[in-house]
Amino acid sequence: MNTEFPSPQDITRVWHVLDAQSESLGRVASQAAMLLMGKHKPIFSPFLDTGDHVIVINAAKVRLTGRKEDQKVYHRHSGYPGGLVSATAKKVRATRPTQLVQLAVAGMLPKTKLGKHMIRKLRVYAGDKHPHQAQKPVALAAAR
Numbered sequence: 001m002n003t004e005f006p007s008p009q010d011i012t013r014v015w016h017v018l019d020a021q022s023e024s025l026g027r028v029a030s031q032a033a034m035l036l037m038g039k040h041k042p043i044f045s046p047f048l049d050t051g052d053h054v055i056v057i058n059a060a061k062v063r064l065t066g067r068k069e070d071q072k073v074y075h076r077h078s079g080y081p082g083g084l085v086s087a088t089a090k091k092v093r094a095t096r097p098t099q100l101v102q103l104a105v106a107g108m109l110p111k112t113k114l115g116k117h118m119i120r121k122l123r124v125y126a127g128d129k130h131p132h133q134a135q136k137p138v139a140l141a142a143a144r
Contacts, residue, residue: 006043006050013121014052015137017130020101021058024065029104031140032056036109036118049114053121055137060097060126064089074103098124 016035020028034040038050064072072089092099101124109115123132130137 005045006048010043011048011050015055015132015135016052017055017057017137017139019058019128019139019141020056020062021128022061022063025062025100025104028056028062029101029108032101032105032122033108035140036105036121047114049117051118051121053135053137054123055130055132056101056122056124057128057130058126059101059124060093062100064100069093074099097126 018028018032032054035054036051038044038048038052041050043050069090070088073086074089074092075084075086077084087095089100102119102122105122106115106119109118123130
């Protein structure tokens with residue numbers, strides 16, 4: 001008996017909208033990662049991209065529990081000697097609020113070419129408006 005795998009024609013991609021307002025960052029990110037990977041579909045296969053597109057709105061109002069606002073530190077490096085730049089979650093939220101959600105979701109996806117392809121289907125917006133009305137996105141309630 002042969003195992004059947006979905007062909008590119010069999011994969012239908014739906015657009016989902018997640019509202020991150022007053023939701024925990026980890027819960028929003030894990031739900032977005034699940035949708036991007038396609039784990040909610042019966043045709044899921046770990047080596048194929050069967051996932052959907054995800055739009056996250058109100059990313060600036062996502063909730064961090066405990067004292068993570070002051071204690072969680074994000075690092076990036078310019079590639080030059082002494083080029084390590086560190087910023088707390090509070091500073092990142094003030095300068096680039098969408099970065100909190102993007103980094104959290106990227107950390108939950110595979111660290112391969114397939115994962116890089118999946119993260120391209122994520123759109124994050126700080127406010128409650130997004131320009132993807134033509135794709136007829138389906139509103140989802142964030143997991144509690």
